[in-house]
Amino acid sequence: MFLDQELKDIQEAKNRLAVCCDLRRRLVHIEIQEAWCGARRALSHLTMGLAVAELILGLVRARKANRR
Secondary structure: OHHHHHHHHHHHHHHHHHHHHHHHHHHHHHHHHHHHHHHHHHHHHHHHHHHHHHHHHHHHHHHHHHHO
16 A cells, blocks of 8 residues: 555656656747747848848949939
8 A cells, every 4th residue: 555655656756757848848949949030030130231231332322423
């Protein structure tokens, strides 16, 4: 009877550990996705910033060429 209760406690602890491990795996997966999306967003902003800078430089050059 004592061993039965101890085995039941061990099984419950094992189940809790399995749930914790599964939650940790899911959390790591979510964190990786978040980091990847952040990197993509930063790259997108950088690309857009470079495109805007290129347009501004083109405008400045065009105005300069029209003055001459």
